[in-house]
Amino acid sequence: VTGPAQTLDCRGKRCPLPVIELARRIRAVPVGGTVTVLADDPAARLDIPAWCRMRRQEYLGESAGEDGPAYTVRRSC
Amino acid sequence: VGFQDPDRAPTGESLLDTLSKTGSGVLAWGAWAGGAGGAGGSTGADPPGRPRRAGPAGPGSATVRQMAVYLDAASGVPMHPVARDALLAALDDGWADPGRLYGVARRARLLQDAAREAVAQCLDARPDEVSFTASGTHAAQLAVLGGLAGRRRSGHRLVHSAVEHSCVLQAAQAHQAAGGAVSVVGVDPLGRAAVDGYAAAVHSGEVGLAALQSANHEVGTLQPVAEVAALCQPAGVPLYVDAAQSVGRLPVPPGWSLLSASAHKWGGPPGVGVLVIRKGTRWASPWPAGEREGGRVGGFPNLPAVVAAAASLRAVQAEAAAEATRLRALVDRVRSEVGRTVPDVQVVGDPTDRLPHLVTFSCLYVDGEALLLELDRRGFAVSSGSSCTSSTVRPSHVLEAMGVLSHGNVRVSLHRTSTEPEVTAFLAALPEVVAELRRTAGVVGL
Numbered sequence: 001v002t003g004p005a006q007t008l009d010c011r012g013k014r015c016p017l018p019v020i021e022l023a024r025r026i027r028a029v030p031v032g033g034t035v036t037v038l039a040d041d042p043a044a045r046l047d048i049p050a051w052c053r054m055r056r057q058e059y060l061g062e063s064a065g066e067d068g069p070a071y072t073v074r075r076s077c
Numbered sequence: 078v079g080f081q082d083p084d085r086a087p088t089g090e091s092l093l094d095t096l097s098k099t100g101s102g103v104l105a106w107g108a109w110a111g112g113a114g115g116a117g118g119s120t121g122a123d124p125p126g127r128p129r130r131a132g133p134a135g136p137g138s139a140t141v142r143q144m145a146v147y148l149d150a151a152s153g154v155p156m157h158p159v160a161r162d163a164l165l166a167a168l169d170d171g172w173a174d175p176g177r178l179y180g181v182a183r184r185a186r187l188l189q190d191a192a193r194e195a196v197a198q199c200l201d202a203r204p205d206e207v208s209f210t211a212s213g214t215h216a217a218q219l220a221v222l223g224g225l226a227g228r229r230r231s232g233h234r235l236v237h238s239a240v241e242h243s244c245v246l247q248a249a250q251a252h253q254a255a256g257g258a259v260s261v262v263g264v265d266p267l268g269r270a271a272v273d274g275y276a277a278a279v280h281s282g283e284v285g286l287a288a289l290q291s292a293n294h295e296v297g298t299l300q301p302v303a304e305v306a307a308l309c310q311p312a313g314v315p316l317y318v319d320a321a322q323s324v325g326r327l328p329v330p331p332g333w334s335l336l337s338a339s340a341h342k343w344g345g346p347p348g349v350g351v352l353v354i355r356k357g358t359r360w361a362s363p364w365p366a367g368e369r370e371g372g373r374v375g376g377f378p379n380l381p382a383v384v385a386a387a388a389s390l391r392a393v394q395a396e397a398a399a400e401a402t403r404l405r406a407l408v409d410r411v412r413s414e415v416g417r418t419v420p421d422v423q424v425v426g427d428p429t430d431r432l433p434h435l436v437t438f439s440c441l442y443v444d445g446e447a448l449l450l451e452l453d454r455r456g457f458a459v460s461s462g463s464s465c466t467s468s469t470v471r472p473s474h475v476l477e478a479m480g481v482l483s484h485g486n487v488r489v490s491l492h493r494t495s496t497e498p499e500v501t502a503f504l505a506a507l508p509e510v511v512a513e514l515r516r517t518a519g520v521v522g523l
Contacts (some may be wrong), residue, residue: 015445015484022521044483046482046483050480054482
């Protein structure tokens with residue numbers, strides 16, 4: 001499942017699982033690639049950007065996914 | 078003084094036994110829990126000597142329970158010995174209706190006046206500006222909704238910071254639901270409210286009331302109360318300060334028009350709030366209020382608790398400066414050591430301009446509830462702003478407004494009986510607990 005733009009479905013998963021799964025998945029994309037996390041736990045809105053700051057990854061922002069919010073992160077290191 | 082003797086005081090366990098006793102005219106809890114359907118189950122009293130709680134059995138567990146380290150002063154502190162003495166004395170001496178005209182009533186009235194005088198003095202207010210309520214939340218709601226009602230013709234807008242206590246936010250929602258307007262002022266990453274935001278709002282000309290807490294209850298950051306008060310005064314906007322976290326610990330900055338506080342945060346009994354309305358501030362009761370407490374609060378006052386609250390406020394205020402210095406040093410230690418001994422931790426809130434007794438941090442990849450339960454199992458009582466630890470789905474609105482990590486959150490808050498060895502024990506246990514939870518979740522090295 002490696003590729004430059006991946007989607008991670010974390011709908012129905014509670015904090016901190018979406019962040020943990022993002023941290024695992026980011027290793028599978030090349031530097032410059034992105035992971036988009038679908039997460040309906042409201043804490044993800046806070047914790048994904050906070051994780052990006054702590055791990056020096058680039059937070060590209062939130063968009064409306066098919067079924068709730070989606071958060072996109074670009075691997076920068 | 079006999080009632081100071083702990084051997085003679087009823088313990089929580091014996092109170093529970095008293096409450097569940099059968100054959101003494103008191104209904105057993107079991108009979109209630111059995112349900113109206115009477116579908117079998119427990120109908121009688123529980124056996125005496127019920128287990129204290131479900132927990133790890135085995136040797137030593139009772140000792141751990143007994144030695145539990147209480148680090149959640151921001152939720153409420155154990156009663157100050159002065160409050161306990163005052164409460165027991167006032168139960169005998171202050172039970173009558175202070176509004177009546179016979180001997181025992183006059184005695185109660187004297188106690189009530191003395192309590193009001195003491196609280197007024199501690200808050201730098203006049204006695205007739207002070208009212209007692211049934212809780213800090215009740216006082217906050219009266220301050221917000223009454224302050225807005227009194228200024229109905231001048232402005233319908235409430236402006237408050239994004240990090241106010243939920244009781245203020247709930248009052249704001251009620252105001253909005255009744256057709257009022259609300260502006261929310263944002264905070265910086267340390268949790269400090271933007272003075273500019275208040276400036277813009279109060280100059281709009283439609284603000285009925287501004288609200289700003291003295292200090293944040295979750296992260297400890299002190300708010301710019303004096304600056305915001307200086308903006309409000311020339312604009313003719315009254316400022317309400319929720320001082321629940323700072324009264325008894327720090328002086329309240331001047332310039333406010335309304336203030337509220339809560340006795341169980343300073344060592345008084347639970348169930349006593351304080352509402353202060355400065356002379357000349359327009360205020361109208363949002364609820365039917367009658368004649369008690371200057372027409373501001375409905376209902377018969379819990380005078381013994383009020384007396385105890387006032388006595389303990391006087392006592393803690395006398396030792397506040399020394400306590401602040403002592404606790405500040407302990408909190409400084411927690412702030413620096415947690416950051417050093419726990420990997421991937423975010424210590425939040427202002428490192429210097431803060432409450433002396435409170436520190437909050439978030440541990441990456443850790444489930445907040447699991448963290449609290451494991452700390453409790455090891456004998457440490459702390460609180461958390463992580464959503465997975467509360468009944469709500471949303472993370473703490475304070476952490477959200479600050480834009481900091483919300484999971485794995487722990488709030489440690491100290492009080493007058495907190496000791497250095499207790500803090501040392503907590504700091505020794507925490508890295509182990511976090512590491513263990515991370516190992517279990519398989520997130521090591523992420």
